[in-house]
Amino acid sequence: MSKQEWPLYEVFIRSKAGLSHRHAGSVHAPDDQMALDNARDTYTRRSEGVSLWVVRSDQIIASDPAENSAFFEPAEDKIYRHPTFYDIPDGVENL
Amino acid sequence: MYTQGLDQAGKDRRVAAETEELLNAFQKRVDAEEKIEAKDWMPEAYRRTLIRQISQHAHSEIIGMQPEGNWLTRAPSLKRKAILLAKVQDEAGHGLYLYSAAETLGVSRDQMVADLLSGKAKYSSIFNYPTLSWADIGAIGWLVDGAAIMNQIPLCRCSYGPYARAMVRVCKEESFHQRQGFDIMHSLCLGTAAQKAMAQDALDRWWWPSLMMFGPNDSESTHSAQSMAWKIKRFSNDELRQKFVDVTVQQADFLGLSVPDDELRFDDETGHYQFGEINWQELFDVIAGNGPCNKQRLEKRQRAHTDGAWVREAAQAYASKQAARAAA
Ligand SMILES: [Fe+2]
Ligand SMILES: [Fe+2]
Numbered sequence: 001m002s003k004q005e006w007p008l009y010e011v012f013i014r015s016k017a018g019l020s021h022r023h024a025g026s027v028h029a030p031d032d033q034m035a036l037d038n039a040r041d042t043y044t045r046r047s048e049g050v051s052l053w054v055v056r057s058d059q060i061i062a063s064d065p066a067e068n069s070a071f072f073e074p075a076e077d078k079i080y081r082h083p084t085f086y087d088i089p090d091g092v093e094n095l
Numbered sequence: 096m097y098t099q100g101l102d103q104a105g106k107d108r109r110v111a112a113e114t115e116e117l118l119n120a121f122q123k124r125v126d127a128e129e130k131i132e133a134k135d136w137m138p139e140a141y142r143r144t145l146i147r148q149i150s151q152h153a154h155s156e157i158i159g160m161q162p163e164g165n166w167l168t169r170a171p172s173l174k175r176k177a178i179l180l181a182k183v184q185d186e187a188g189h190g191l192y193l194y195s196a197a198e199t200l201g202v203s204r205d206q207m208v209a210d211l212l213s214g215k216a217k218y219s220s221i222f223n224y225p226t227l228s229w230a231d232i233g234a235i236g237w238l239v240d241g242a243a244i245m246n247q248i249p250l251c252r253c254s255y256g257p258y259a260r261a262m263v264r265v266c267k268e269e270s271f272h273q274r275q276g277f278d279i280m281h282s283l284c285l286g287t288a289a290q291k292a293m294a295q296d297a298l299d300r301w302w303w304p305s306l307m308m309f310g311p312n313d314s315e316s317t318h319s320a321q322s323m324a325w326k327i328k329r330f331s332n333d334e335l336r337q338k339f340v341d342v343t344v345q346q347a348d349f350l351g352l353s354v355p356d357d358e359l360r361f362d363d364e365t366g367h368y369q370f371g372e373i374n375w376q377e378l379f380d381v382i383a384g385n386g387p388c389n390k391q392r393l394e395k396r397q398r399a400h401t402d403g404a405w406v407r408e409a410a411q412a413y414a415s416k417q418a419a420r421a422a423a
Contacts, residue, residue: 024264025195030413
Protein backbone atom coordinates (compact mmCIF):
# COMPACT_ATOMS: atom_id res chain seq x y z
CA MET A 1 0.00 0.00 0.00
CA SER A 2 1.09 3.54 -0.48
CA LYS A 3 1.85 4.78 3.01
CA GLN A 4 -0.57 7.62 2.55
CA GLU A 5 -3.54 7.37 0.24
CA TRP A 6 -3.30 9.87 -2.60
CA PRO A 7 -6.08 12.42 -2.55
CA LEU A 8 -9.10 11.99 -4.79
CA TYR A 9 -9.77 14.48 -7.59
CA GLU A 10 -13.02 14.91 -9.50
CA VAL A 11 -12.57 15.14 -13.26
CA PHE A 12 -14.55 17.43 -15.56
CA ILE A 13 -14.29 17.38 -19.34
CA ARG A 14 -15.28 19.93 -21.94
CA SER A 15 -16.02 17.72 -24.93
CA LYS A 16 -15.75 20.54 -27.45
CA ALA A 17 -15.46 24.29 -27.48
CA GLY A 18 -18.82 25.87 -26.80
CA LEU A 19 -20.00 23.22 -24.34
CA SER A 20 -19.70 23.24 -20.56
CA HIS A 21 -17.37 21.01 -18.61
CA ARG A 22 -19.12 17.88 -17.45
CA HIS A 23 -18.28 15.52 -14.61
CA ALA A 24 -16.62 12.34 -15.90
CA GLY A 25 -15.40 10.50 -12.81
CA SER A 26 -12.47 10.72 -10.47
CA VAL A 27 -8.79 9.85 -10.14
CA HIS A 28 -6.26 9.63 -7.36
CA ALA A 29 -3.02 11.58 -7.65
CA PRO A 30 -0.31 12.90 -5.35
CA ASP A 31 -0.53 16.43 -6.79
CA ASP A 32 -2.49 18.63 -9.16
CA GLN A 33 -0.29 18.10 -12.21
CA MET A 34 -0.40 14.32 -11.88
CA ALA A 35 -4.13 14.52 -11.37
CA LEU A 36 -4.39 16.20 -14.77
CA ASP A 37 -2.10 13.63 -16.36
CA ASN A 38 -4.00 10.73 -14.84
CA ALA A 39 -7.33 12.25 -15.83
CA ARG A 40 -6.12 12.60 -19.42
CA ASP A 41 -4.99 8.96 -19.55
CA THR A 42 -8.09 7.65 -17.84
CA TYR A 43 -10.88 9.71 -19.39
CA THR A 44 -9.73 11.05 -22.76
CA ARG A 45 -8.17 8.15 -24.64
CA ARG A 46 -10.51 8.74 -27.58
CA SER A 47 -10.39 12.51 -27.94
CA GLU A 48 -13.31 12.94 -25.56
CA GLY A 49 -12.21 16.40 -24.57
CA VAL A 50 -10.58 19.71 -25.46
CA SER A 51 -10.26 20.87 -21.88
CA LEU A 52 -9.93 19.16 -18.51
CA TRP A 53 -10.61 20.37 -15.00
CA VAL A 54 -9.56 18.48 -11.93
CA VAL A 55 -10.53 19.56 -8.45
CA ARG A 56 -9.80 17.94 -5.12
CA SER A 57 -12.94 16.10 -4.06
CA ASP A 58 -12.64 17.40 -0.51
CA GLN A 59 -12.88 20.95 -1.89
CA ILE A 60 -16.36 20.47 -3.31
CA ILE A 61 -19.21 21.86 -1.28
CA ALA A 62 -22.35 19.88 -1.96
CA SER A 63 -25.98 20.20 -0.97
CA ASP A 64 -27.29 17.50 1.31
CA PRO A 65 -29.80 15.12 -0.34
CA ALA A 66 -31.46 14.55 3.02
CA GLU A 67 -32.34 18.25 3.01
CA ASN A 68 -33.49 18.19 -0.60
CA SER A 69 -37.12 18.97 0.03
CA ALA A 70 -36.44 21.96 2.25
CA PHE A 71 -33.60 23.16 0.06
CA PHE A 72 -35.30 22.99 -3.32
CA GLU A 73 -38.91 23.36 -2.28
CA PRO A 74 -39.10 27.17 -2.60
CA ALA A 75 -38.84 26.76 -6.37
CA GLU A 76 -41.58 24.18 -6.62
CA ASP A 77 -44.69 26.27 -6.01
CA LYS A 78 -43.64 29.06 -8.35
CA ILE A 79 -44.99 27.62 -11.52
CA TYR A 80 -45.55 31.14 -12.85
CA ARG A 81 -41.81 31.24 -13.48
CA HIS A 82 -42.35 28.95 -16.45
CA PRO A 83 -43.70 30.26 -19.75
CA THR A 84 -46.11 27.33 -19.95
CA PHE A 85 -48.01 28.88 -17.01
CA TYR A 86 -49.52 31.50 -19.29
CA ASP A 87 -52.41 31.01 -21.67
CA ILE A 88 -51.87 32.60 -25.02
CA PRO A 89 -55.08 33.84 -26.60
CA ASP A 90 -55.90 32.47 -30.04
CA GLY A 91 -54.69 34.70 -32.79
CA VAL A 92 -51.57 35.90 -30.96
CA GLU A 93 -48.37 34.72 -32.58
CA ASN A 94 -44.65 34.82 -31.90
CA LEU A 95 -45.13 35.31 -28.17
CA MET B 96 -20.13 -12.27 -15.23
CA TYR B 97 -17.14 -10.21 -14.24
CA THR B 98 -18.78 -10.42 -10.86
CA GLN B 99 -20.30 -13.83 -11.45
CA GLY B 100 -22.57 -13.85 -8.41
CA LEU B 101 -19.62 -14.91 -6.30
CA ASP B 102 -21.00 -13.10 -3.31
CA GLN B 103 -21.07 -14.89 -0.02
CA ALA B 104 -24.61 -15.36 1.20
CA GLY B 105 -26.09 -14.24 4.48
CA LYS B 106 -23.71 -11.45 5.41
CA ASP B 107 -26.02 -8.58 4.74
CA ARG B 108 -28.03 -8.02 7.86
CA ARG B 109 -30.33 -5.11 8.26
CA VAL B 110 -28.97 -2.47 10.56
CA ALA B 111 -31.04 -1.07 13.37
CA ALA B 112 -31.75 2.39 11.96
CA GLU B 113 -33.35 0.94 8.83
CA THR B 114 -37.00 1.44 9.56
CA GLU B 115 -39.71 -0.09 7.42
CA GLU B 116 -40.55 3.42 6.32
CA LEU B 117 -37.06 4.20 5.02
CA LEU B 118 -36.77 0.84 3.29
CA ASN B 119 -40.13 1.26 1.58
CA ALA B 120 -39.32 4.77 0.45
CA PHE B 121 -36.06 3.50 -0.99
CA GLN B 122 -37.71 0.64 -2.85
CA LYS B 123 -40.30 3.04 -4.22
CA ARG B 124 -37.59 5.22 -5.71
CA VAL B 125 -35.96 2.17 -7.28
CA ASP B 126 -39.29 0.91 -8.62
CA ALA B 127 -39.90 4.32 -10.18
CA GLU B 128 -36.55 3.94 -12.01
CA GLU B 129 -35.07 6.85 -10.08
CA LYS B 130 -31.30 6.67 -9.84
CA ILE B 131 -29.71 6.37 -6.42
CA GLU B 132 -26.76 8.70 -5.95
CA ALA B 133 -23.80 8.43 -3.61
CA LYS B 134 -25.04 10.63 -0.81
CA ASP B 135 -28.64 9.36 -0.88
CA TRP B 136 -29.97 7.17 1.87
CA MET B 137 -29.66 3.49 0.99
CA PRO B 138 -30.01 0.21 2.88
CA GLU B 139 -26.70 -1.09 4.20
CA ALA B 140 -27.20 -4.36 2.30
CA TYR B 141 -27.62 -2.45 -0.98
CA ARG B 142 -24.39 -0.59 -0.27
CA ARG B 143 -22.52 -3.79 0.64
CA THR B 144 -23.81 -5.64 -2.42
CA LEU B 145 -22.70 -2.85 -4.71
CA ILE B 146 -19.28 -2.47 -3.11
CA ARG B 147 -18.73 -6.19 -3.55
CA GLN B 148 -20.00 -6.28 -7.11
CA ILE B 149 -18.28 -3.13 -8.37
CA SER B 150 -14.95 -3.95 -6.73
CA GLN B 151 -15.04 -7.52 -8.09
CA HIS B 152 -15.78 -6.06 -11.46
CA ALA B 153 -12.85 -3.64 -11.15
CA HIS B 154 -10.48 -6.41 -10.04
CA SER B 155 -11.55 -8.47 -13.06
CA GLU B 156 -10.60 -5.64 -15.39
CA ILE B 157 -7.21 -5.28 -13.73
CA ILE B 158 -6.36 -8.99 -13.62
CA GLY B 159 -7.86 -9.32 -17.10
CA MET B 160 -4.93 -7.36 -18.52
CA GLN B 161 -2.58 -10.26 -17.81
CA PRO B 162 -3.72 -12.98 -20.24
CA GLU B 163 -3.63 -10.49 -23.11
CA GLY B 164 -0.55 -8.66 -21.89
CA ASN B 165 1.16 -12.01 -22.34
CA TRP B 166 1.04 -11.53 -26.14
CA LEU B 167 1.91 -7.84 -26.39
CA THR B 168 5.54 -8.44 -27.27
CA ARG B 169 4.67 -11.25 -29.66
CA ALA B 170 1.79 -9.79 -31.63
CA PRO B 171 2.20 -10.82 -35.29
CA SER B 172 2.39 -7.27 -36.68
CA LEU B 173 2.89 -3.71 -35.54
CA LYS B 174 -0.77 -2.99 -36.29
CA ARG B 175 -1.97 -5.87 -34.12
CA LYS B 176 0.42 -4.82 -31.40
CA ALA B 177 -0.84 -1.23 -31.37
CA ILE B 178 -4.44 -2.46 -31.26
CA LEU B 179 -3.77 -4.90 -28.44
CA LEU B 180 -1.90 -2.26 -26.49
CA ALA B 181 -4.89 0.08 -26.79
CA LYS B 182 -7.25 -2.69 -25.73
CA VAL B 183 -5.23 -3.63 -22.67
CA GLN B 184 -4.93 0.05 -21.73
CA ASP B 185 -8.72 0.32 -21.96
CA GLU B 186 -9.07 -2.53 -19.48
CA ALA B 187 -6.86 -0.64 -17.03
CA GLY B 188 -9.15 2.34 -17.59
CA HIS B 189 -12.23 0.21 -16.92
CA GLY B 190 -10.70 -0.90 -13.65
CA LEU B 191 -10.11 2.73 -12.69
CA TYR B 192 -13.64 3.90 -13.62
CA LEU B 193 -15.04 1.11 -11.51
CA TYR B 194 -12.77 1.65 -8.51
CA SER B 195 -13.88 5.28 -8.43
CA ALA B 196 -17.54 4.23 -8.67
CA ALA B 197 -17.03 1.86 -5.72
CA GLU B 198 -15.27 4.58 -3.71
CA THR B 199 -18.42 6.72 -3.82
CA LEU B 200 -19.96 4.06 -1.56
CA GLY B 201 -17.41 4.69 1.17
CA VAL B 202 -14.75 2.06 0.59
CA SER B 203 -11.19 3.28 0.02
CA ARG B 204 -9.09 2.50 -3.04
CA ASP B 205 -6.27 1.22 -0.86
CA GLN B 206 -8.65 -1.15 0.91
CA MET B 207 -9.88 -2.61 -2.37
CA VAL B 208 -6.34 -3.03 -3.67
CA ALA B 209 -5.31 -4.66 -0.41
CA ASP B 210 -8.22 -7.12 -0.67
CA LEU B 211 -7.23 -8.06 -4.20
CA LEU B 212 -3.57 -8.53 -3.30
CA SER B 213 -4.32 -10.60 -0.22
CA GLY B 214 -6.55 -12.93 -2.22
CA LYS B 215 -9.58 -11.99 -0.15
CA ALA B 216 -11.42 -10.38 -3.07
CA LYS B 217 -12.64 -12.37 -6.04
CA TYR B 218 -12.36 -11.64 -9.74
CA SER B 219 -13.86 -13.36 -12.76
CA SER B 220 -12.90 -17.01 -13.21
CA ILE B 221 -12.21 -16.48 -16.91
CA PHE B 222 -8.88 -14.75 -16.32
CA ASN B 223 -7.42 -17.83 -14.69
CA TYR B 224 -7.03 -19.58 -18.02
CA PRO B 225 -3.78 -19.35 -19.99
CA THR B 226 -3.32 -17.71 -23.40
CA LEU B 227 -1.37 -20.39 -25.26
CA SER B 228 -1.39 -19.01 -28.80
CA TRP B 229 -2.03 -15.77 -30.66
CA ALA B 230 -5.48 -17.10 -31.58
CA ASP B 231 -6.38 -16.91 -27.89
CA ILE B 232 -6.17 -13.14 -28.16
CA GLY B 233 -8.79 -13.33 -30.90
CA ALA B 234 -10.94 -15.71 -28.86
CA ILE B 235 -10.77 -13.50 -25.78
CA GLY B 236 -11.87 -10.37 -27.61
CA TRP B 237 -14.61 -12.19 -29.45
CA LEU B 238 -15.93 -14.41 -26.65
CA VAL B 239 -14.83 -12.93 -23.34
CA ASP B 240 -15.44 -9.30 -24.24
CA GLY B 241 -18.55 -10.45 -26.09
CA ALA B 242 -19.88 -12.11 -22.95
CA ALA B 243 -18.91 -9.05 -20.94
CA ILE B 244 -20.94 -6.81 -23.26
CA MET B 245 -24.03 -8.99 -22.80
CA ASN B 246 -23.80 -8.42 -19.08
CA GLN B 247 -22.64 -4.82 -19.10
CA ILE B 248 -25.24 -3.30 -21.39
CA PRO B 249 -28.06 -3.87 -18.87
CA LEU B 250 -25.73 -2.57 -16.13
CA CYS B 251 -25.82 0.82 -17.87
CA ARG B 252 -29.35 1.03 -16.44
CA CYS B 253 -28.37 -0.11 -12.95
CA SER B 254 -30.16 1.77 -10.17
CA TYR B 255 -26.92 3.11 -8.72
CA GLY B 256 -25.97 6.22 -10.70
CA PRO B 257 -22.17 6.18 -10.43
CA TYR B 258 -22.01 2.48 -11.46
CA ALA B 259 -24.43 3.01 -14.34
CA ARG B 260 -22.42 5.98 -15.63
CA ALA B 261 -19.14 4.06 -15.41
CA MET B 262 -20.75 1.24 -17.39
CA VAL B 263 -21.85 3.58 -20.16
CA ARG B 264 -18.24 4.59 -20.60
CA VAL B 265 -17.07 0.96 -20.46
CA CYS B 266 -19.65 -0.25 -22.98
CA LYS B 267 -18.61 2.36 -25.53
CA GLU B 268 -15.12 0.89 -25.46
CA GLU B 269 -16.06 -2.79 -25.29
CA SER B 270 -17.44 -3.04 -28.76
CA PHE B 271 -14.02 -2.15 -30.17
CA HIS B 272 -12.61 -4.97 -28.03
CA GLN B 273 -15.03 -7.52 -29.38
CA ARG B 274 -14.58 -6.48 -32.98
CA GLN B 275 -10.80 -6.55 -32.86
CA GLY B 276 -11.04 -10.07 -31.42
CA PHE B 277 -13.43 -11.22 -34.11
CA ASP B 278 -11.17 -9.62 -36.71
CA ILE B 279 -8.22 -11.69 -35.46
CA MET B 280 -10.34 -14.87 -35.63
CA HIS B 281 -11.59 -13.95 -39.09
CA SER B 282 -8.07 -13.36 -40.42
CA LEU B 283 -6.91 -16.69 -39.02
CA CYS B 284 -9.90 -18.46 -40.56
CA LEU B 285 -9.08 -16.99 -43.97
CA GLY B 286 -5.46 -18.08 -43.60
CA THR B 287 -3.65 -21.40 -43.94
CA ALA B 288 -5.04 -24.67 -42.61
CA ALA B 289 -2.66 -24.35 -39.67
CA GLN B 290 -3.93 -20.86 -38.87
CA LYS B 291 -7.52 -21.99 -39.02
CA ALA B 292 -6.68 -24.89 -36.74
CA MET B 293 -5.23 -22.40 -34.26
CA ALA B 294 -8.51 -20.50 -34.28
CA GLN B 295 -10.49 -23.71 -33.74
CA ASP B 296 -8.21 -24.75 -30.91
CA ALA B 297 -8.70 -21.38 -29.20
CA LEU B 298 -12.49 -21.65 -29.56
CA ASP B 299 -12.36 -25.18 -28.15
CA ARG B 300 -10.55 -23.99 -25.06
CA TRP B 301 -12.41 -20.67 -24.47
CA TRP B 302 -15.99 -21.67 -25.27
CA TRP B 303 -16.97 -23.34 -22.02
CA PRO B 304 -15.10 -20.98 -19.69
CA SER B 305 -16.89 -18.12 -21.50
CA LEU B 306 -20.28 -19.66 -20.75
CA MET B 307 -19.24 -20.01 -17.12
CA MET B 308 -18.66 -16.26 -16.94
CA PHE B 309 -22.41 -15.76 -16.56
CA GLY B 310 -22.31 -17.51 -13.20
CA PRO B 311 -24.33 -20.41 -11.78
CA ASN B 312 -27.75 -21.45 -13.08
CA ASP B 313 -30.62 -19.29 -11.88
CA SER B 314 -31.84 -22.13 -9.66
CA GLU B 315 -28.49 -22.02 -7.81
CA SER B 316 -28.00 -18.30 -7.75
CA THR B 317 -28.80 -17.13 -4.24
CA HIS B 318 -28.54 -13.36 -4.55
CA SER B 319 -30.21 -12.79 -7.86
CA ALA B 320 -33.72 -12.06 -6.62
CA GLN B 321 -32.62 -9.26 -4.30
CA SER B 322 -30.33 -7.74 -6.94
CA MET B 323 -33.20 -7.83 -9.41
CA ALA B 324 -35.55 -6.15 -6.94
CA TRP B 325 -32.96 -3.45 -6.40
CA LYS B 326 -32.50 -3.13 -10.16
CA ILE B 327 -28.80 -3.73 -9.89
CA LYS B 328 -29.36 -6.69 -12.13
CA ARG B 329 -31.87 -6.68 -14.99
CA PHE B 330 -31.58 -10.16 -16.46
CA SER B 331 -30.85 -13.50 -14.88
CA ASN B 332 -27.62 -15.44 -15.45
CA ASP B 333 -29.35 -18.01 -17.64
CA GLU B 334 -31.14 -15.39 -19.75
CA LEU B 335 -27.87 -13.62 -20.50
CA ARG B 336 -26.06 -16.88 -21.20
CA GLN B 337 -28.77 -17.88 -23.66
CA LYS B 338 -28.54 -14.55 -25.48
CA PHE B 339 -24.79 -14.98 -25.73
CA VAL B 340 -25.04 -18.49 -27.13
CA ASP B 341 -27.67 -17.45 -29.67
CA VAL B 342 -25.59 -14.67 -31.19
CA THR B 343 -22.20 -16.33 -30.88
CA VAL B 344 -23.06 -19.65 -32.52
CA GLN B 345 -24.07 -17.79 -35.66
CA GLN B 346 -20.77 -15.92 -35.65
CA ALA B 347 -18.88 -19.20 -35.26
CA ASP B 348 -20.80 -20.55 -38.27
CA PHE B 349 -19.76 -17.54 -40.28
CA LEU B 350 -16.12 -18.19 -39.37
CA GLY B 351 -16.51 -21.84 -40.32
CA LEU B 352 -15.55 -22.94 -36.82
CA SER B 353 -17.38 -25.55 -34.80
CA VAL B 354 -18.56 -24.91 -31.27
CA PRO B 355 -17.24 -27.70 -29.04
CA ASP B 356 -20.61 -28.96 -27.82
CA ASP B 357 -22.15 -32.18 -29.17
CA GLU B 358 -25.53 -31.31 -27.74
CA LEU B 359 -25.76 -27.92 -29.39
CA ARG B 360 -28.78 -27.63 -31.67
CA PHE B 361 -31.23 -25.00 -32.77
CA ASP B 362 -34.66 -25.46 -31.25
CA ASP B 363 -37.30 -24.38 -33.76
CA GLU B 364 -39.99 -24.13 -31.13
CA THR B 365 -38.20 -21.76 -28.78
CA GLY B 366 -36.10 -20.05 -31.44
CA HIS B 367 -33.02 -20.54 -29.26
CA TYR B 368 -29.98 -22.78 -29.32
CA GLN B 369 -30.03 -25.59 -26.83
CA PHE B 370 -26.64 -26.37 -25.38
CA GLY B 371 -25.02 -29.02 -23.22
CA GLU B 372 -24.50 -28.99 -19.48
CA ILE B 373 -21.71 -26.79 -18.15
CA ASN B 374 -19.06 -28.47 -16.02
CA TRP B 375 -19.92 -26.61 -12.85
CA GLN B 376 -17.27 -28.40 -10.83
CA GLU B 377 -14.67 -26.75 -13.04
CA LEU B 378 -16.14 -23.32 -12.33
CA PHE B 379 -16.21 -23.90 -8.59
CA ASP B 380 -12.63 -25.18 -8.65
CA VAL B 381 -11.41 -22.11 -10.50
CA ILE B 382 -13.29 -19.80 -8.14
CA ALA B 383 -11.86 -21.67 -5.16
CA GLY B 384 -8.38 -20.78 -6.44
CA ASN B 385 -7.49 -23.98 -8.27
CA GLY B 386 -7.72 -22.86 -11.89
CA PRO B 387 -4.74 -23.22 -14.21
CA CYS B 388 -3.39 -19.70 -13.55
CA ASN B 389 -4.86 -18.39 -10.28
CA LYS B 390 -1.55 -18.45 -8.48
CA GLN B 391 0.38 -16.89 -11.32
CA ARG B 392 -2.15 -14.08 -11.79
CA LEU B 393 -2.15 -13.06 -8.15
CA GLU B 394 1.62 -13.29 -7.81
CA LYS B 395 2.12 -11.13 -10.85
CA ARG B 396 -0.24 -8.47 -9.49
CA GLN B 397 1.50 -8.54 -6.09
CA ARG B 398 4.89 -8.22 -7.75
CA ALA B 399 3.73 -5.30 -9.90
CA HIS B 400 2.43 -3.58 -6.80
CA THR B 401 5.63 -4.12 -4.80
CA ASP B 402 7.91 -3.21 -7.71
CA GLY B 403 5.94 -0.02 -8.26
CA ALA B 404 6.11 1.09 -4.64
CA TRP B 405 9.15 3.30 -5.18
CA VAL B 406 7.36 5.20 -7.95
CA ARG B 407 4.41 5.93 -5.70
CA GLU B 408 6.71 6.96 -2.90
CA ALA B 409 8.77 9.21 -5.15
CA ALA B 410 5.64 10.91 -6.51
CA GLN B 411 4.43 11.47 -2.97
CA ALA B 412 7.80 12.83 -1.84
CA TYR B 413 7.90 15.22 -4.80
CA ALA B 414 4.37 16.42 -4.09
CA SER B 415 5.19 17.01 -0.42
CA LYS B 416 8.34 18.92 -1.31
CA GLN B 417 6.52 21.13 -3.81
CA ALA B 418 3.76 21.78 -1.31
CA ALA B 419 6.29 22.72 1.38
CA ARG B 420 8.06 25.09 -1.04
CA ALA B 421 4.83 26.73 -2.06
CA ALA B 422 3.93 27.25 1.59
CA ALA B 423 7.34 28.77 2.43
FE1 LIG C 1 -13.25 -4.15 -19.82
FE1 LIG D 1 -12.84 -5.36 -22.82
